[in-house]
Amino acid sequence: MKNLITILILFCCLISFSFQDPDSLAQKPTSENIGKLLAKAENSINTMEFDKAQEELNTSLQLARSIDHKRFIALASSILARMYQVRHEFDKGITQLERAIAIQRDINDKEGLAYSYILYGKILYSKQEYQRALKYLDLAQEYYKKESNKEQLGIIDLNKAIVYLALGELERANALLDNADVYLENSKNTYEISRLHYYRSRAFIAEGDYKKALEAAKGALNIAQSGQFIGMRMYSYELLSQIEESRGNPKDALAYLKEANQIRQNVFSMNKEALAKDSYEKFGMDALKSTVDELTLQNAEQERTLKVNKLTTILSVALITILSLLTLSLYKNNNLRARANELLQKKNSELVLAKENAEKASLAKAQFLSTITHELRTPLYAVTGLTHLLLEESPTESQKEHLNSLKFSGEYLLSLINNILDLNKLEANKVEIVESKFNLEQRISDVMIALKNSADEKKTKIHFDFDQSIPKNLIGDPLKISQILINLIGNSIKFTENGDIWISVKKTRHEGKDISLAFEIKDNGEGIGKEKQKAIFENFTQGSTQINRKFGGTGLGLSIVKNLLSLLGSEIELESELGKGSRFFFELKFTAPEGEIAEEKPATPKIDESKLTNDIMENKRILVVEDNKINQMITRKILEKNKVICDVADNGSIAVEKVKNNDFDLILMDIHMPGISGIEATIQIRKFDSEIPIIALTAVTLDESLDEFYLNGFNDIIPKPYKTEEFFHKINKHLAARATTV
Template identity: 55%
Template sequence: MPIKDSQIKDSIEHYLITASRSIDKAKLEQALYNATIAKEIALQNQNLSYRAQTNMVLAKLYRELGDLKKAEEQILDAIEIQQKENDESMLAHSYIIYGSIATKLGKFDTANEVLESALVLTKKKDMKGFEGSVKLNYGLLALAKNQPELAIKHFNSGLPIIDSYGQSYNKAKLYTNKARAQLALNQPEEAKKTNDLAMQIGKEKGYSEIRSECYKLYSQIFEQKREYLTSLENLKIHQRIKDSLFSVNKEIIAQEAGAKLNLNENNVLIEELTEENIQQLKSLKLGRLTTILSIALITILSLLTLSLYKNNNLRARANELLQNKNTELILAKENAERASEAKVQFLSTITHELRTPLYAVTGLTHLLLEESPTPNQKEHLNSLKFSGEYLLSLINNILDLNKLEANKVELENTSFNLKKRINDVLIALGKSAKDRKNKLHYEFDDSIPDKLKGDPLKVSQILINLIGNSIKFTQNGDIWIRVKQINRIENKIFLNFEIEDNGVGISEKKQQTIFENFTQGSVQINRKFGGTGLGLSIVKNLLSIMDSEIKLESTLGKGSKFFFNLKFEIFEDKSTNYLTESKNIDYNILVDKHILVVEDNKINQLITRKILEKSKIICDVADNGDIAVNKVKENSFDLILMDIHMPGISGIEATKQIREFDKDIPIIALTAVTLDDNLDEFYDNGFNDIIPKPYKTEEFFTKLHKALAKKQTTS
């Protein structure tokens, strides 16, 4: 049964795609195998297009093997065929490959000429995906010509295109070469950050060559920073990977020679006959040469043995020193990990212990403010309320930072209205700005779509911290919030955010540390303006998990500008109903409802009971979980508020026991524990909802109303 043309095409494309992916992962033996089969099929079918495509892959293979002469021969053959057949799509790809080979050969004018031709064809044929590769190779050409600033410009231009098309190998290659350019400009810190991004891709995708190059760059970066031991460690890892790749390459070169012989059986027979005749002619000279070569070989081997002996002694001493240093580093790493675990545990425990008394402070303040205090008393109570809210904000910041450092923060991907989201943030911060006599100026690019997809909560948290920071350090001044579109590719949109003020500013020295934990501009600033120094650290960490970074421009005494870029999806739903009206609480539903409060802390019992009874709710109290279970068995309650940590059985265990005989009664956890890691555990064990302490009274009654209203409709 004859093979169809479509089957031949699919077969060749399969082998060529597999070969290209193997080249990216430095698996050159696999690449050679697949490229050889593809060329064999192309020769058998006498198809020039297939031959050209195979030559393109072989050119890339020879380029990675370092045989640039053969690489140039293969790609020029492919270009000649594609020009004759007017195959402009594949010709653009070939020009890009030839541009990289010509750059390595030092033929800079040729490289520039073919890359220009490639760019013209990509625009003509609307091949957006190839534009990123062209920009990348322009950057490599500039780098080869010792123009690092121009190289970085090309890399930055190509990165959004490469990223949007998921070209992970090109992205990793771009980052390593951008790091080289930054290092050439004496920017070791920026180079390290860029190299970290390349290393991450190299590890995730299994790109051995990329990882090897990254370790080499780390070595150069740490050498520039005078951290010689770290530089040596990275150079050693680079050499180990490089040696492994080199040994594989030698085997590939040997196999490649055999593979070429297998491409055409007629050529093989002719070459064998010719070789036989040549061998007969050379046999006469072989005897004389053997003696001379034997003497030379013995001399070389003697010298080599002596050299190896001396080198082995030096290597043994160096290995012993490196092993000792490695042991010290491992011990230091283990100590650091133990310290980090202890810190996480300490923060979780201490924040829980702080929340319990803070509930008493905020609860009693709320009750006292509702009992018609005198103006003097009201002023003091409002100050107490502010202090409680400030302390709660501090605790929440510590928890946020703890989660970010433990990599426990996950990004959501929901639709939202960005313009409204920022408006809400400005409304929330409006009073603070007015108190310090500041004016907020909001500039929003009208070309940005109404609905985007992303994580609105993280965006709000970033903006609250940055705008709040500007408000705090500006008095009787102006603050500008700007959002503009910088790029748009299909359903992806890239936005730039700027927060600028004309406040006190930040010195150049402090700009290097301002994003670290618990850091502010100076002790005097801390005393004058307050705060913990956690806000900017949280911003930096949040942007990091959103594949972005915070930038700062500031002049002491003149003001500061923070800016960053974010990528969002464009939400296709044309609906414009973004607002959800919050339902007013019907307090009549709460009247005469019988609620059981399970709480071991007497002060908290008193506060919760007072708040409930003010809404005409009948309240009963249980000091622990055992008493609660018995009371639910003997009495009829409309709802249970359950604390978690109590003497005897916990609130979770008490809830499990109640659910054994009552599946319907609403049970709400009223607790000071950190909820982020325990939500599933609460719901799985029978809780209907959770109210974290300390809480806002409106939120408290909203959840009570929701639970009681639901029970009323189902009963």
């Protein structure tokens, strides 16, 4: 019997040797190969494949010693300590770490020391030595701050947060979790991101917010499953079981607990196999040697032949048994795979249906928002117009206060409607880039004029620095650039009182027709905290609840900016510090004709718009083309208050006849009217009068093309509802231009 056992051991050893990986035998002792082996070992630890990790660490240690690479020798000890930490063999882990740290200090390996310090902090936390754990994490943090290593700084903040959670300092733990979230935003270290979600869930549990805790725990589980992190999967299932039990869902809690226990059993089985393999590797060669020695002492050929025959019979039976089990296993696996494929097809069909329903719902939402926001403009025009008229009629002080409040509310509602409509168009992918030739410096100046009153109310100065080497004529989308600047400058004005705003446009590259410009909007206003800087570009988001109450707003402006810049192939960047102001910057590409640097002479005389007053409107004849009676009355009264001789046409056909038979100085033309539209009426008027200024008085949305208006004979556009300052400014500008040409 003893001889049979020794033969079996010899046979197994030979089989094991014959099936060794040829790549591992031919492994060369180079720094690259050792580094790859150590990285594989770390990954094996994450997936709890300890036997595989041990083999990779042994091989890497042998290779490192063969070339006396002390840094990798120390690193192998650190990674081995990490395996002991995961297996809760803390004293063994500390022994390995102290060995690694001694070498790393001797060779001044600061990076290796920082890695070891983080691991030392983890082990001390596991031993509930929290203050010592924080000291080692601080040592590691000093090094990675000097190196500006965001990923490692995020891992350190995560581990500090775990310590403070254990100490019951929830507020401090949450702050560190927020920092870790920022630092690990672009990290590919999915294991640490899974841990971040897991401990975020633990923090929510401590706060009693089980809904957020459930969401964070599921996030940890999803990442752990995709990365095959067995330990994190087990811990996530246990945490989900705890959450569901606290929420009063015992059935779900039991299901999650079963999943956790199944993983625990698998890990236990895997560890048993690892121990068996360790024992075999330790004593296998000794057994082999003793077996050979014993076999050489056998002299009876007949007895040896008999034993070999018996062994052959046993191995044959074992081989047949193994093949039978393998066939059965393959059959079961095929059945399971077929069921899984069937279930997957069913789920795919459900997902396709859900996707189609979601797209229909999104389309219905977009159509609803587009319709309702347009319909709101007509009554809102009446509100803002009538408020302006009442303010002009010498109200009492108490009435004036109420009317100013009404005016502010109307303007706020208009801004909200415009922002919702613009965002709706962007999200529905209905916005297209419309390129045309324009003067960028003049476009920015127009934006500043439009926002001047808002800045004056805040006692804020706007400074404009425009690089004069930029060509005067550029080809791009002027409407979207205006909207980006209006939102960014308007945002700075809102949060800057008694301060300054600096607008800068610089040329960064100019090759042939291609030119790149850097835009910067900087202020010394309220500023934004680091933890909120990522969120403010999301829909309906502001810096904080206090800021929302103090300054108002919907939180849509910066979201629109982000989406518009994405459409133009750029992205918004932000630098800010709470209480010290903010700096928004981005870069855009334009096309400019080669060599076109000097400004082209304008086709019409230059008007000094800053000196325009309403006096120019006195005794001027203006035709208002509008089918809505309330809008007719409001526009007419606003004009007549400034001594304008006003006439009204109910539709486009009447407007064409009146222009043929009367002399007008300017026409305000609505677009959507019964009969012929405002565009068709303008085309007919231009056939016999090409000089009279025609201004479109209509609701213009972000996705509508302004080129259509200008190409069909309009001189300008006033979106309604409008601010009276903008209304008068555009009318006065065109009346003044007409006066210079007559």
